[in-house]
Amino acid sequence: MPSTSLRLVVVVASVLVFLANAAAAPAAPFPPATPNLSNDLTVNPSAKIAEPSDDVAHPGVWTEWWYVHLMDPASMRQIVVAIFNAPVPMVGGVFMYPDGAEPISLANGLPSFSFPHTGAVLDGLPGVRTNLGALNFDVAAGAYHLALTAPFDIDVWLDGNPLPGATGRIDLKNAGEWMGWTSPVATSTARGSFGLPGAGRVDVTGWRGYHDHNWGNFTMIDQAADGWEWAVSHEPDGGAALLGGLVRRGGEWTGSITDVRPSGTRVCSSSILEVSEWTDRPDFLHGSTFSVPGKVTATCGPNEPHQFSKTFYVTDPIVADAGILALTLEAPYHTVPGSFGMLEHVRSLLARIEQSQR
Template sequence: MRHRLLVALGIGLAGLTTLALSQSPPPDTFSIREAVPADDVVHPGSYTEWWYVNIVNPTTKETFIVTFNSAPIHTTSSFFYDKFGNKSHLIGPNSSFTFTGAPSVCSTAGCLVYHASSNQWHLNYAANGVTADIWLKNPRRGVTSGPLNYEGQTMSWTNPVATSVTSGWFWPANAPGPISVNGWRGYHDHNWGNFDLSNQNYAGWEWAGSHEPNGGAKVMGGVIDGQGHWHGTIVDVDPALGTRYCRSQSTLAANALELSDWAVIDDFEYPRKVVTRCTTGSSLPVQTYTVTSPHKVLGFLFEFTESIGKTGTPGSAALIEHFRTYAYAGS
């Protein structure tokens, strides 16, 4: 068993938790507000920036994911998880990024564009033998959060599409034909800032997003710094109640983030259960995510899982990430 982080994450390290709380650390002060499409523009000067889209069949859990990475390296990647449990991940170079000042990104791999007149997002993609033409309709907004400061780095995040209903198709590499996504659910977020994924001075992050059967969504995401402290955002999107959110900080509450039921995939330890709670801001229900089908991704000086999962709501369909730098693997 690899080392476990000695941190206040509610995983049995009460002594350190008590010490952290006794020092009365200040609460996180990064801003959180409901996202608007205008947040989803390029941010010049960012060391790292990417756009992410996932499309999920809530019944079969088939999943299609696309990323556009404009900094520090121009790349694109796609994931396809079929209904039989097979998973593929393709990554390749990307170039000729163009930005208009509007909520959009275009490159040799395709475009993700917001159409204000119809309030829809359009993904057009062709890279690594994968093609797609997908619309994200009736989007329900998540939040824009940041900048979060940690280990001399800053990260901001927006998810203008916490969930949506999709139409169109994608065609996986080497597949006999396209797959319709009519009636599936879609999510989109965008990260940027002066941070380096490979920086070994921080531990990593936790992220999860769920398409809920009532048409809403649950989202959580945040960073674990080099001292093992969790700095997160929790979002609950309900068709009746709107977009609600709060901060989640482990130095204010030892159980703000709980990782449990650890398992191993390809020599990488990950939690099959993730629980998050509010510590400041709105009081939202506790969010619980459970991994049902893991998938590991190997990066440069880091590893992470991009796994299929669920919340406690029957019929939910979630994706769950557990990201760790090599210096903190096993935590």
């Protein structure tokens, strides 16, 4: 059974593993770019508009997390929280761009937390409940409420015009591995505050909020997939653009693109992915470089009922190298003018080695 997962690397290992191993991690050359090589354009029958009923626990899977992020429209500040039930029950989070400008300060430390919990309550309800707090869906309010206890003390509602994203399932076509996902809150306006050690109390009222949930029998560290592309952009009309999927072994992209508007949500379960305008960014830990796309475009597959395209442009990527995976670390990207969001561009060590030999 896997011992960790992708978003664990992104959210928790970014603080606990990357920083702990910074001095020991050797610099290494990387290929100039790691694009996908093809696209799976098969319409995915599991894809649909997300509902809270999709957001329940899945006991027995290798990997499962509930994820929330909050982004300040007036600065670069963002907080990411993940509640894991597998492979290890834990709550982790990180406050990036805490001063509104610099993503991470190794000298001053990064406000973050990571604590084990005793396991999710298997009650069949949307969200997740643990001994350290909960992410609940309030039926009467029609909104999610994130409430975590000391020492992090988070009390935030995603109740300002929450709009749904997509739900679906991806087959990795490798050793029976698969991943399910749902994004019941593609975008919203948040209300509340959080407190973290080293950050004081931060009011997030008026920030934009997002929530997704991933589960399944998969783990990125086993190199069963070449990589991952995930992005959300909060747009000025109250809507959002979502991108999510995996690059299978051999470079085949499989993923969805979702257009979220106050008037409704459109989901394309298959898409054509184009990553371009590559730039080498230094790893913030030890000086090696990882090439990241300045532009990521996804277009609905030819057999989809909707036809649209979304392009994500880099704002300020931060690169981290954990050896077995290299990634942009919740990197700020945007779509239309006035938008703001984040993108994860992740590639496995095996995929990077193979790309360097092409």
